[in-house]
Structures are given as structure tokens and as C-alpha cells.
Amino acid sequence: MAAGEESRERILEAAEELLRRFGPEKFRIVDVAQALGMSHGNIYRYFSDKEAILDKIAQRWLAKITGPLQEIVSGRTATAATRLEEWVLALMRLKRRKATADPELFRTYQAIAEASRDVVAEHIRHLIAQLAEIIRNGTEAGEWNVRSPTKAAEAILNATTFFHHPAFVSRPGPQPTEANALDTLKLLIAGLKSGVV
Amino acid sequence: MAAGEESRERILEAAEELLRRFGPEKFRIVDVAQALGMSHGNIYRYFSDKEAILDKIAQRWLAKITGPLQEIVSGRTATAATRLEEWVLALMRLKRRKATADPELFRTYQAIAEASRDVVAEHIRHLIAQLAEIIRNGTEAGEWNVRSPTKAAEAILNATTFFHHPAFVSRPGPQPTEANALDTLKLLIAGLKSGVV
């Protein structure tokens, strides 16, 4: 392990623990230091500031989304259409499950992710890349007729935002159903055949 | 004018003026009363509470969106596909223009609308009804093949949320372009031909 990497790791773990326990607004650098039995000044040897710690935690959280989705991208057993549907539904379910199981914690991660704009942008690029791969597969298999898989992937991610974006998933009140998502997906998938993108 | 309607109207006008000037968090019933030279207790003869005033203002604001869109719905000159595209783009532009022209004021209206959940729900039903009409026209004209125009309308409104929802329109940072919206719309419109909904 590279020099200092272990300390970085310990700090992140302690930080995440405190974040889960007390939420983002009561998250204190001094408390992280105390939990580790070190002076708070020392934390700054490993992270430039509080934000850098939160960025890293947000990054790890988002990786727990793209991880499971990658299996759907790589699992080449089903048709591309089925995988695309499954990918979107899985994204929707992953977010929903976390939001329902522990709304407090979900809002915590949502808040820190929202503050880490670059981290989120990278996450979105990753999601688009995954979707683009499924679309490319479908085109190569003759299932669809798509000139620009990346453009199509962006269009589909944008079009399904309502179903999986944390801002909507954590909204109070009635949520859209999977059936709603499938209606939208059916239209989009039919569109992929037609060569418009 | 029905009894008391004039007073209601004057109160709403004064309230909106204060709201525009000082924003939603500094909006005070007592100030509305003072602006009209009446005691604040008298306001409650016309509105059950502060929320009722804000609901009404939100309702009027949202009506300024559906109004212009209705012209696209009713103007039967172009093809349904063109009108559907124009309708979504118009919705996007209306929101964007307001958000860009005066971000502060946009956030004010957004905040009060967000608090008036029933008013927003009604607005969304209205939008769906407008879209459904365009879709019904397209189906009757043989342009598309849609069994349930309302379902299709919902699916399309959901799919374009990212482009016109106030929460996204008022987000800092880069906004999706009209070209992005058109990519999504092309897929959706192609889907309408295929009879999947």
C-alpha cells in the first residue's frame, strides 16, 4: 500500500461511520480525528479539506450503483432489448431500495453527492458508457439500427431520469411505478429500431 | 363581480408584488395588509390562511405555462409529430426563459409551487391532457398507432421531465440543449408509430 494510503483509508472509514450515524450537517472533522485518536490537524495531511473527504465517500457510494449494473451490461445471454430494460429497472430499483430502506441515510448520501458535482458528472459518464455498450451490442446483433450509441445512450438516460434520479426517488408522495417506466422504455426501445439516432 | 371577489383580487395583487420583491421567506401577511392599508385580521375574511394565498398565486403562475401551450395543441396546421415536438420544446423554453431572465423570481415561484402539491398535481394532469390530445390527433390522422393516448402522454411527459422540470431547469451548471431534447423526442415519436402503447 502506497505511503499514507492506510491512514487515508482509516480516515475515510471513520468518516463514513460518523456520517451514517449523525448525518451530513453534524459531520465534524474534529470528531473524525477523535474517533481515530489523532489531532484534527493531522487529517489535513491526508485530505486537503472536509470537502475532499466527502467527495471520496460520494464516489464510493456511486460505485455501488455502477457495480451491479455492470453485470447486466456484461451478461450477454439475453437480447439487448431485455438487457436495456433490465438495466434501467435495476438502476431504478437500486435507488428505490436504498431510499426506502433508510430514507435518512439516503438523503445523507444524496446531499454529499449533490455537493460533489465533478464526482456526479463522472458517474453519469460511466452510466452513459454502460448504456452505450448495450446499445452497441443490440446494433451489432441486428436488433436495432443506431448510428451513434453514445447519443442514444444519453437520450435514454435523460428520458429515464424521472424514474431513477435521487431527487425524484426521495420525493415524498406517490412514486411512478415500474409499469410507468416500462411504458416509457417501450417507446424508446421501439425508437432504437427506426434509425432516428 | 361576486361579493368580496374584488378584495380577494386586491389582496392577491399586493401579495404577488411583495412576493416578487422580497421572496417567499420574507413574505408576511401583515405586510400584505399594511400595503393595502387594512388590518391583517381582515385578510382572513378572504383567505383561510397564508397557504391559501400562495396556492392561488402558484395556480396563476402555472396557468401562464399551459396557456401558450394550448395554442400548439389547438393549432391543427402542422403534423402531430411536429406539434408534439413543438409542444415539448415550448414547455422547455418557457421554463428556461423564466429561469434565465430572473433566477431569483423563478426560484420564488418554484418554491411556492412545490409547497402547493395539489395545485401542481392538477397542472400535471392538464399537461398530460394537452399531450394526449396531440397524440389522439396523430393517431386519428393515421400518423401513429396508439391504443392509449393518455398512457402515451404520461410516458412522454415523464420521459421529458429532465428537460423541463423546474428542479432541473434551475440547476446551476450546464443545461441540456434543445438538440438533446430532440434526440429523446425522436426516439419517443418513432416509438409512437410502433403500437407498443
Place this chain on the structure above:
DNA sequence: CAAATGACAAAAATTGACAATTGTCATCAG
């Protein structure tokens, strides 16, 4: 009698003094 007042209790917002937190850095320990 419809329209308006103003006094009132309860709730909510504001203030300001005080405490805690952040981030830096000169210094220390091994």
C-alpha cells in the same frame, strides 16, 4: 349586516452572546 378592526394566545423567526469548528503552521517525535 357585511366589512373591518384590534387585542390576544400560540407559533415562528430573529438576535446576539457564546462555544465549537475549520484550516494553517511552527514545532516536535522517532
Place this chain on the structure above:
DNA sequence: CTGATGACAATTGTCAATTTTTGTCATTTG
């Protein structure tokens, strides 16, 4: 020389006291 400390100024958060605002209602006005 790397890792850690603790004292420090500046910023940010807390909380109880105080003020303002809300919503009601018995009473007044024209």
C-alpha cells in the same frame, strides 16, 4: 524526513431570550 501535534485566527454553529407573525374572535363601523 515522514508523521503527528497543538496553539491560533477566522469562520461557523448553537441556544436561550426576545421580537415578530399568525390566526382567532369579540367588538366596532358605516
